[in-house]
Amino acid sequence: MxxxxxxxxxxxxxxxxxxxxxxxxxxxxxxxxxxxxxxxxxxxxxxxxxxxxxxxxxxxxxxxxxxxxxxxxxxxxxxxxxxxxxxxxxxxxxxxxxxxxxxxxxxxxxxxxxxxxxxxxxxxxxxxxxxxxxxATKASRICYSAMGDSVMEFGLRRAQAPDAGLYGAKAAVIGGCIGTSNVLAGQKFDIPVLGTHAHSWIQSFDTELDAFRAYAKAYPTKTVLLLDTYDTLNSGIRNAITVFNELREQGYEPLGVRIDSGDLEFLSKEIRKILDSAGFENVKITASNDLDENTITSLKNQGAQIDIWGVGTKMITSFDWxxxxxxxxxxxxxxxxxxxxxxxxxxxxxxxxxxxxxxxxxxxxxxxxxxxxxxxxxxxxxxxxxxxxxxxxxxxxxxxxxxxxxxxxxxxxxxxxxxxxxxxxxxxxxxxxxxxxxxxxxxxxxxxxxxxxxxxxxxxxxxxxxxxxxxxxxxxx
Structure with missing residues (x-):
């Protein structure tokens, strides 16, 4: 020690x-x-x-x-x-x-x-x-606003130094989060670690579809795709559906999609419609992008179709307190x-x-x-x-x-x-x-x-x- x-x-x-x-x-x-x-x-x-x-x-x-x-x-x-x-x-x-x-x-x-x-x-x-x-208290407030939805702690890169990222992740899980993106916190405290890929993963391939296929091939049982690198509705979700159908043909079920920018209320509703019409009613929608308890409450009140919340900066720093x-x-x-x-x-x-x-x-x-x-x-x-x-x-x-x-x-x-x-x-x-x-x-x-x-x-x-x-x-x- x-x-x-x-x-x-x-x-x-x-x-x-x-x-x-x-x-x-x-x-x-x-x-x-x-x-x-x-x-x-x-x-x-x-x-x-x-x-x-x-x-x-x-x-x-x-x-x-x-x-x-x-x-x-x-x-x-x-x-x-x-x-x-x-x-x-x-x-x-x-x-x-x-x-x-x-x-x-x-x-x-x-x-x-x-x-x-x-x-x-x-x-x-x-x-x-x-x-x-x-x-821990900030995380509890955010989880309260989520009304039973899962909340993930994603704040390490915005934490005020490594110790804040480490012990903040621990505190966030005690406050109610289901896990953290912080691998060291996962190792030290035996808590779930969570995360998929960034926009850079998508950008590194020639096309968004190539990126989605490569990720699904690497993690067929844990496929969650980030939709908003280029165009969430006209590109991201359409390519995701293509890959999800390919996964299903191989005997796998996709887990989810994530949106990290734009009008989260509108986008989540449109994405939900597209997923459901394609037969993927069980695919979860995750949202991130500077969320806190007030934003989540507002989105819930607007009927946003978000199942999982990824919260970073405003939780790990207790942004407003x-x-x-x-x-x-x-x-x-x-x-x-x-x-x-x-x-x-x-x-x-x-x-x-x-x-x-x-x-x-x-x-x-x-x-x-x-x-x-x-x-x-x-x-x-x-x-x-x-x-x-x-x-x-x-x-x-x-x-x-x-x-x-x-x-x-x-x-x-x-x-x-x-x-x-x-x-x-x-x-x-x-x-x-x-x-x-x-x-x-x-x-x-x-x-x-x-x-x-x-x-x-x-x-x-x-x-x-x-x-x-x-x-x-x-x-x-």
Whole structure:
């Protein structure tokens, strides 16, 4: 595995050095990683990247070449450099399961470790989780618009660097795509790889018909032909029908055609008519060309005859929402065995974090197994499923809801204890299945792309009191 120890912001190291010089290196600190707003103003977010966080933590180690580089910066003394030589993460990390649906201000990852350890891991955890979660959520939105049609991830050539292409493909499959064009992602994550040929294949032959015949000869059981190199309706589909008939005479059935330009709504309808009249009702029509959830929704509403969607640039880059904006905030310290809550106060109420050592309970209705609300609690709080549970809006506190026939699931689960990973990494297919189950556990009004209903995320009374006490007493902090 790649050692990402030096993939950090410089100020993490200066703060670590400061903790050492302030005799705080062994003070226990607790941080929450969370985000404040769903991408694209959507109703939810799909967490992705937990497997890579495991890899990162397990490979945390400063190599001698790292030490020598840091020494060359003329910023750190030998005491700190020696500390880095001996560095080892021996703290605790709790995290949600990869593929979990989450909401703003809920802890995705909780780190409890000595100050210098807890500080160092901030940047890389954010880098991993922010990007993969953003792409998984974007892919989920696109797949929602496709309304059950297959969506393929085709974004590698437009991704912002190789790692973005690799881990973006993984995230897109977790978000709902059936596979990827990215061969390395297919190899690394054991996910389906997909693709046929480009316009250059057609252009390399003397005629379009020659190109189609050559491709069908090479892949008679997997023939999908790209129609729009020259003229989709007057040339492409006509030549495709010729080759499809030849395939059928040889005992093979063609799989599909693809269009990558032009008026996709009009072309798909005309192509469908031609295919059906020629007896190829089972041939699928694939469309690509700068698609996203909005374009797909529009095409579906127009009755476009498209069966499969190839989505690239606007998914792998989350074209219209640049970043998740996840943050990593101190919420408590431990001194002399006592947990001391910490809070960041801002003129912007949205930037005030929830203090304390917390977890999240997801509340489900026993009758339909649908998620009804989340309750952020202090870690020691236990919910009795045999008694009515009343929750209240943390801002509009008069808004209350009581559950009686319910059960709960705790979302933050152990990932590392005493520096040892206690949770196996899950394969991508398993995570994808889990994500599909997560989506099914939420009513569609929370998952729709446009004007989703806001899912309830409340604070327990104990946590709410702690937060407000800290706010009320801020002048003496």
């Amino acid at each position: 790649v050692n990402l120890t030096m993939l950090t912001d410089f100020y993490q190291l200066t703060m670590m050095d400061g903790y050492l010089k302030s005799d705080k290196k062994d003070e226990i600190m607790i941080f929450d990683m969370f985000y404040r707003k769903n991408p694209n103003d959507g109703g939810y977010t799909i967490v992705c990247g937990i497997n890579e966080v495991i890899d990162y933590i397990e490979n945390l180690k400063f190599e001698e070449e790292d030490i020598q580089y840091l020494k060359s910066l003329n910023t750190f003394d030998e005491e700190f450099l020696q500390y880095l030589r001996d560095f080892k993460f021996d703290g605790e990390i709790y995290a949600v399961e990869e593929g979990t649906i989450m909401f703003p201000n809920e802890p995705i990852i909780r780190v409890k470790a000595k100050a210098m350890q807890a500080q160092l891991v901030e940047t890389t955890i954010l880098c991993i989780i922010n990007f993969q979660t953003l792409i 640049a970043a998740l904006g996840g943050v990593y905030k101190l919420c408590a310290v431990v001194r002399d065995g006592q947990m001391i809550p910490k809070i960041k106060i801002s003129e912007d109420p949205n930037k005030i974090n929830n203090p304390g050592y917390k977890n999240i309970y997801r509340i489900y209705d026993k009758n339909d197994n649908k998620a009804k609300a989340d309750l952020i609690v202090l870690d020691e709080e236990v919910i009795n499923e045999n008694e009515p549970l009343t929750i209240f809006d943390p801002i509009h506190t008069w808004k209350k809801m009581t559950f009686e026939d319910f059960y709960v699931k705790k979302l933050l689960l152990p990932l590392f204890i005493d520096g040892k990973c206690v949770r196996e990494k899950r394969d991508i297919k398993d995570i994808k299945r889990y994500t599909d189950e997560e989506k099914e556990s939420f009513w569609i009004q929370y998952r729709r792309n446009k004007n989703p209903q806001i899912y309830k995320v409340d604070l327990s009374k104990k946590l709410w009191n702690m937060k407000n006490d800290l706010l009320e007493n801020r002048n003496i902090l």
